Amino acid sequence: MRYLELILGIVSAIVIFLGFQGIDLLPVLLFAGLVIIFWYQTKRAGEKSFATHIHNDSKRELISFDDIGGQDIAKGELREALEFIKDIERIKKLGIRPLKGILLNGPPGTGKTLLAKAAACFTGSEFLAASGSEFVEMYVGVGARRVRQLFKQARDMAKRNKKKSAVIFIDEIEVLGGKRGQNAGHMEYDQTLNELLVQMDGMSENDDVRILVIGATNRLDILDSALLRPGRFDRQVKVDLPDKLGRIKILELHTRNKPLAEEVSLADVANDTFGFSGAHLESVANEAAILAFRENSRVITVQHLRSAVEKVIMGEKLDKIPTTVEKRRIAIHETGHALLSEYIQPGSVASVTVVPRGNALGYVRQTQQEDMYLYTLDYIKGKIAVAIAGAIAEDIFLGARSTGAASDFKQAVSMAKQIIFGGMSELGIVSPDDIPKELLHNTITGIFKEVESLVTNVLSANQAAFTQIVDSLLTKECIAGSEFQTILNGVKQAS
Numbered sequence: 392m393r394y395l396e397l398i399l400g401i402v403s404a405i406v407i408f409l410g411f412q413g414i415d416l417l418p419v420l421l422f423a424g425l426v427i428i429f430w431y432q433t434k435r436a437g438e439k440s441f442a443t444h445i446h447n448d449s450k451r452e453l454i455s456f457d458d459i460g461g462q463d464i465a466k467g468e469l470r471e472a473l474e475f476i477k478d479i480e481r482i483k484k485l486g487i488r489p490l491k492g493i494l495l496n497g498p499p500g501t502g503k504t505l506l507a508k509a510a511a512c513f514t515g516s517e518f519l520a521a522s523g524s525e526f527v528e529m530y531v532g533v534g535a536r537r538v539r540q541l542f543k544q545a546r547d548m549a550k551r552n553k554k555k556s557a558v559i560f561i562d563e564i565e566v567l568g569g570k571r572g573q574n575a576g577h578m579e580y581d582q583t584l585n586e587l588l589v590q591m592d593g594m595s596e597n598d599d600v601r602i603l604v605i606g607a608t609n610r611l612d613i614l615d616s617a618l619l620r621p622g623r624f625d626r627q628v629k630v631d632l633p634d635k636l637g638r639i640k641i642l643e644l645h646t647r648n649k650p651l652a653e654e655v656s657l658a659d660v661a662n663d664t665f666g667f668s669g670a671h672l673e674s675v676a677n678e679a680a681i682l683a684f685r686e687n688s689r690v691i692t693v694q695h696l697r698s699a700v701e702k703v704i705m706g707e708k709l710d711k712i713p714t715t716v717e718k719r720r721i722a723i724h725e726t727g728h729a730l731l732s733e734y735i736q737p738g739s740v741a742s743v744t745v746v747p748r749g750n751a752l753g754y755v756r757q758t759q760q761e762d763m764y765l766y767t768l769d770y771i772k773g774k775i776a777v778a779i780a781g782a783i784a785e786d787i788f789l790g791a792r793s794t795g796a797a798s799d800f801k802q803a804v805s806m807a808k809q810i811i812f813g814g815m816s817e818l819g820i821v822s823p824d825d826i827p828k829e830l831l832h833n834t835i836t837g838i839f840k841e842v843e844s845l846v847t848n849v850l851s852a853n854q855a856a857f858t859q860i861v862d863s864l865l866t867k868e869c870i871a872g873s874e875f876q877t878i879l880n881g882v883k884q885a886s
């Protein structure tokens with residue numbers, strides 16, 4: 392800021408001096424002053440945040456491909472692509488176009504940053520990271536200058552550390568590489584993207600520091616096609632959510648330095664965490680350790696891990712306390728869900744809770760036996776049954792339902808549509824665009840009627856067990872799947 396004050400001081404001194412001389416230069420000088428301020432701000436914006444950013448990255452830890460759980464396909468493809476960088480002489484002899492960019496495509500928290508770091512480590516390259524959003528500024532030209540700086544910095548750092556290559560990682564690349572001309576009124580994006588293209592086009596295998604740009608995105612659909620042209624990001628690597636084996640590996644990695652109780656099975660935890668990303672699993676491991684610490688426990692137990700999974704899904708426990716009457720309703724509602732879940736798929740209830748967390752007042756957590764990618768008609772109907780069982784339990788045991796079932800119904804409706812548009816309903820194959828609204832409505836109602844009668848039968852046939860489970864929930868607030876199953880089977884045998 393010091394420069395700015397100095398300049399302002401000089402400008403005002405000149406104005407005052409000329410004023411004394413009777414010359415009115417004020418408008419001109421004011422204008423000049425404004426231009427200077429604007430120039431100065433722009434320059435500062437360009438330099439400030441970037442310096443701190445790059446500084447942070449130089450302190451990074453080394454990461455190898457072995458430190459990344461699962462992602463075997465992604466790792467394989469990436470390694471193969473990197474061989475090209477390592478073996479530059481052979482590549483040159485064969486006249487192969489050098490690889491300049493790799494695009495990692497996948498949902499957040501799946502380890503894209505880790506893969507880029509491992510790529511740098513694997514090739515002995517310098518590593519620099521930036522995020523697409525850091526290039527977007529309100530001042531025209533700043534983004535483009537940052538891109539130039541980033542490439543220059545990569546070369547300088549590599550030279551300083553005597554490395555032949557550098558990996559530049561750009562997270563959220565869609566922010567700066569979105570389709571050009573689509574950000575109405577944002578010339579800035581276009582200039583920035585153009586600069587990135589210019590830099591990548593200018594890279595050659597004869598440079599003293601070879602650069603590999605790794606971009607990460609989960610919106611491949613909105614990327615400007617210029618980025619995907621040969622010679623730019625012409626390799627794409629898909630990074631998916633981990634499957635069960637991947638989840639086990641990731642959990643193993645993140646519990647390496649943590650004392651686990653003997654009876655803990657990470658395979659069970661992996662079973663319970665279908666759909667979790669690597670980042671979620673890391674926080675499960677961390678939360679479990681925090682819980683153990685809070686309880687002064689020497690080791691992390693099965694219970695700590697269970698609570699951690701629930702916390703990561705649902706957020707922190709709420710302070711919201713339901714009234715006693717409400718609590719009973721919640722217990723009845725959740726027991727309805729749980730009973731149907733157990734009926735459709737024995738052993739599928741992992742826990743039933745009436746402790747409010749996140750935006751749920753209570754919930755049933757289900758185990759997923761296998762990762763599934765295809766669904767049959769019976770499977771979806773079963774899911775609908777579980778979803779509407781909460782409301783139907785309220786109907787049967789309390790005489791009326793409440794607003795608590797709104798999101799259950801929303802889910803149920805979307806699953807019914809899955810049946811219809813999957814060509815599995817009585818309508819045969821139909822397209823969402825041509826089906827008349829009323830026909831759609833009637834077909835959904837038809838599906839619900841059928842499922843509803845199943846749910847009513849199951850709940851009515853298990854009234855004795857139902858009441859016991861509700862009572863147990865009201866005293867304990869959370870019961871584990873095994874306990875739930877014990878009550879259910881006990882009552883069945885008695886009758």
Ligand SMILES: Nc1ncnc2c1ncn2[C@@H]1O[C@H](COP(=O)(O)OP(=O)(O)OP(=O)(O)O)[C@@H](O)[C@H]1O
Pocket residue numbers: 458459460461462498499500501502503504505506562607641644668669670671673
């Ligand atoms: N496959 C994995 N193996 C081990 N840890 C993982 C894995 N995936 C994610 N993690 C954990 O999650 C954290 C975040 O992962 P990372 O930043 O690499 O994800 P990302 O895909 O780049 O996410 P984003 O798109 O949100 O930037 C990592 O620091 C690590 O602790």
Ligand SMILES: [Zn+2]
Pocket residue numbers: 724728781782795796799
């Ligand atoms: Zn519900």
